[in-house]
Amino acid sequence: MTRPSPENVKRVASLGGGPIGAGWAAHFLARGYDVTAYIHSLDEEAKYRQVLDTAWISLEALGLAPGASRDRLSFTDDLATAVKNADFVQECAPERLDLKQALYKKLGELVPDGVLIASSTSGLMMTDIQAMCPSPERTVVGHPFNPPYLLPLVEIIGGKRTTPDAVQWAHDFYALAGKAPLVMKKEIPGFVATRLQEALWREALHMVANGEATPQDIDIALMNGPAPRLAIQGQCMAFHVACGAGGMATNLDQFGPALKLPWTRLEAPELTQELRDRMVDGCNEAAAGRHFEDMAAERDRAIVGVLKAVKAARAGS
Amino acid sequence: MTRPSPENVKRVASLGGGPIGAGWAAHFLARGYDVTAYIHSLDEEAKYRQVLDTAWISLEALGLAPGASRDRLSFTDDLATAVKNADFVQECAPERLDLKQALYKKLGELVPDGVLIASSTSGLMMTDIQAMCPSPERTVVGHPFNPPYLLPLVEIIGGKRTTPDAVQWAHDFYALAGKAPLVMKKEIPGFVATRLQEALWREALHMVANGEATPQDIDIALMNGPAPRLAIQGQCMAFHVACGAGGMATNLDQFGPALKLPWTRLEAPELTQELRDRMVDGCNEAAAGRHFEDMAAERDRAIVGVLKAVKAARAGS
Numbered sequence: 001m002t003r004p005s006p007e008n009v010k011r012v013a014s015l016g017g018g019p020i021g022a023g024w025a026a027h028f029l030a031r032g033y034d035v036t037a038y039i040h041s042l043d044e045e046a047k048y049r050q051v052l053d054t055a056w057i058s059l060e061a062l063g064l065a066p067g068a069s070r071d072r073l074s075f076t077d078d079l080a081t082a083v084k085n086a087d088f089v090q091e092c093a094p095e096r097l098d099l100k101q102a103l104y105k106k107l108g109e110l111v112p113d114g115v116l117i118a119s120s121t122s123g124l125m126m127t128d129i130q131a132m133c134p135s136p137e138r139t140v141v142g143h144p145f146n147p148p149y150l151l152p153l154v155e156i157i158g159g160k161r162t163t164p165d166a167v168q169w170a171h172d173f174y175a176l177a178g179k180a181p182l183v184m185k186k187e188i189p190g191f192v193a194t195r196l197q198e199a200l201w202r203e204a205l206h207m208v209a210n211g212e213a214t215p216q217d218i219d220i221a222l223m224n225g226p227a228p229r230l231a232i233q234g235q236c237m238a239f240h241v242a243c244g245a246g247g248m249a250t251n252l253d254q255f256g257p258a259l260k261l262p263w264t265r266l267e268a269p270e271l272t273q274e275l276r277d278r279m280v281d282g283c284n285e286a287a288a289g290r291h292f293e294d295m296a297a298e299r300d301r302a303i304v305g306v307l308k309a310v311k312a313a314r315a316g317s
Numbered sequence: 318m319t320r321p322s323p324e325n326v327k328r329v330a331s332l333g334g335g336p337i338g339a340g341w342a343a344h345f346l347a348r349g350y351d352v353t354a355y356i357h358s359l360d361e362e363a364k365y366r367q368v369l370d371t372a373w374i375s376l377e378a379l380g381l382a383p384g385a386s387r388d389r390l391s392f393t394d395d396l397a398t399a400v401k402n403a404d405f406v407q408e409c410a411p412e413r414l415d416l417k418q419a420l421y422k423k424l425g426e427l428v429p430d431g432v433l434i435a436s437s438t439s440g441l442m443m444t445d446i447q448a449m450c451p452s453p454e455r456t457v458v459g460h461p462f463n464p465p466y467l468l469p470l471v472e473i474i475g476g477k478r479t480t481p482d483a484v485q486w487a488h489d490f491y492a493l494a495g496k497a498p499l500v501m502k503k504e505i506p507g508f509v510a511t512r513l514q515e516a517l518w519r520e521a522l523h524m525v526a527n528g529e530a531t532p533q534d535i536d537i538a539l540m541n542g543p544a545p546r547l548a549i550q551g552q553c554m555a556f557h558v559a560c561g562a563g564g565m566a567t568n569l570d571q572f573g574p575a576l577k578l579p580w581t582r583l584e585a586p587e588l589t590q591e592l593r594d595r596m597v598d599g600c601n602e603a604a605a606g607r608h609f610e611d612m613a614a615e616r617d618r619a620i621v622g623v624l625k626a627v628k629a630a631r632a633g634s
Contacts, residue, residue: 058617062624123578145542146559150620153541180541186529190580193542196535199520199581200513201552207512208595209586212503215565215599218513219551224470224497225462225510227551230544232627234536235518242463248532261440263507264516266583269526278525282532296464300375302630303467307379309622310549313615 003114003138006173009087010034015079015103016092017044019051020120023148024090025073026055030149031178032065034072038082045075055149062150065178083111088173090142092120100129108133116170118142118156122194125187126159136161140170143191144179152180155191203264228310232302233295240283241295248283252276320431320455323490326404327351332396332420333409334361336368337437340465341407342390343372347466348495349382351389355399362392372466379467382495400428405490407459409437417441418449425450433487435459435473439511442504443476453478457487460508461496469497472508520581545627549619550612557600558612565600569593 004010010033014025017039025035029052039048052070076082083089089111093103100119107117117139119129130136140158145151154174158167167183174181184191190198207213213221229238236248243250252271259268269275287295321327327350331342334356342352346369356365369387393399400406406428410420417436424434434456436446447453457475462468471491475484484500491498501508507515524530530538546555553565560567569588576585586592604612 054614054617057614058621061618061621123575123580145546147617147620150617150624151542151545152624153538155538180537182534182537182541184530185534186527188524188529189578192524192530192534193538195524195581196517196520196539197543197552199516199583202576202581202583202585203513203516204552205576205588205592205596206586207505207509208599209589209592210503212505213501213509215551215553215596216603217499217502217509219553219603220497220499221470221472221510222513222547222551223549224499225468226514227544227547228468229462230539231548231623232540232630234532234539234544235514235521236532236536258440259519259522261506263440264512264519264583266516266519266581268519269523271522272526275522275526279522279532282525286533286536297371297374298630298633300371300464300467301378302627303464304375304378305626305630306548306623307467307469309626310619313549313619313622316615 001114002112003116003169004087006169006176009173011036011085011087013038013083013086013089014092015082015089016094016120017048018092018094020144020146020148021092022048022051023055023146024092024120024144026052026059026149028090028177029070029073030056030059030064030068032068033177035074036082036086037073037075038079039075039077042075042077048075055147058150079106080110083107086111086115089115089117090120091117095121095123097124097128100124101132104129104133104136104139108135114138116140116166116173118170120144120148123190125189126157126162127187128159130159130161137163138166140166141191142170142174145193152178153193154179154181155184155193156181157184157187157191159187199266203266206265228303228306229299231306232299236279236283237286237295238299240287241292241299244292247287247292248280249276252279318431319429320433320486321404323486323493326490328353328402328404330355330400330403330406331409332399332406333411333437334365335409335411337461337463337465338409339365339368340372340463341409341437341461343369343376343466345407345494346387346390347373347376347381347385349385350494352391353399353403354390354392355396356392356394359392359394365392372464375467396423397427400424403428403432406432406434407437408434412438412440414441414445417446421446421450421453421456425452431455433457433483433490435487437461437465440507442506443474443479444504445476447476447478454480455483457483458508459487459491462510469495470510471496471498472501472510473498474501474504474508476504516583520583523582545620545623546616548623549616553596553600554603554612555616557604558609558616561609564597564604564609566593566597569596
């Protein structure tokens, strides 16, 4: 088997000529990898390079890895050529199951034995995508968030025929490649981040439909309310820290009844003892013994920086 | 009527000794106002000053208004004294309707004629709060987001007996005082931001209840996925810009069917022509003729700054 260890990956193949394919290429180039881009027609190269050049402004500002260069990108319109020397394959084909299934049928033979194939799919299940693949054990979902060259999240999950070592390898590789990998517990539609975003989005549409808020109202509320805090503390930790010494336990015991209030059109789950304990234990584990006052101070420092960064970006610098 | 124009407000009364009351006091002091704090017992002053000192670190980093000083704060445990010279009253009493109703009954007589009384309530309706108030026409909700000294959002809405000029005054005053005011269209439970947050929160609890994700998974997904982008573009504008020249119209026409997918437990509204048009028109108005590429570049600059700010805060600087 030719699967390298995650730290020995040198060449990544990014499959697809759209903004996700080009965005992934930009990310991997910035982290110092060689990248082969597979595009349907070499005519697409100019547009692809435009995405890359735009991304590079931000990637330089964040800091490039030693040796990182846009010159380490090559293009091909031949799938076999694209993947034959790849140590890792990031697939960014259009979001159509029939198309992806046909692609994985080919990739399963063309990609060197054991080398990981990760799909950028935002909605399809790997169990379905890998259905016709002759070597499905090394296929995983590796779902980025747009823009993929900036937002760190990659959601990872295998299909029914993926082996656990492939999922672990994908986690380790993405972490080494500067991403924030999240290995999901179950194959669920929308994964984790999109489900959370979609809940928020549907409530926003309800408010607009009912004349309760305009799209601009929704955005003003998000940008100036929860967002600057969510960038440093997810919603669980934000509540845990806001409740002081009592943490998430205080939050659930005090505000649990609010789950029955019509504060959104989304029905809440029953707050069972088991759910309560999972939330409390999870927050305590994540806090890892840190005092809530230290975490609140960290939160405040970050929000100050976030507010300054947003202001500076709006002013054009 | 003794209501000053918003730019002539000199003294603010902040009613309540908890973190919201002290947080509001910190904000108004930092913007250069005199502040009178009403607390139940003068024994609470030391704890109050502790909140203030913590807040001041962040407020100094963001930049104080000329003349701003913590010395311009005075304490009293007498309600009449607290409000008698106030040009604006921010009420931050505990979240109990009977208690607030009794308080507004008193405030309606004690607060100088015409001076605004704004409630920090996060869940109650002003129509209910003002029920026993003898001068309800100048009472509004002015709901901050925690921490109130940092997050800019203030959601504003009157009750049935509030006059429109009072709502407009509150909007203008909060804007002058450095906040991001959002005047709501209707009195709905949870207002706008909390409804959006609550939709996300309930979906998160469902995932934890079903063993699909841990609290830490939820937070990793939020912090590294949508959050750094939401700080510069709300969800409407994020989709509008991500869809390029076609904007929100492309988003709804292409992804509209996804509203039927089980991507969250929240049921979506019917995507009627009217809802589609409201979303598209709202985004076009908010974009105000700016090209999507300029907005994408602004987004990228902001995300770079946000990621750097979060990293620096975690490193302790």
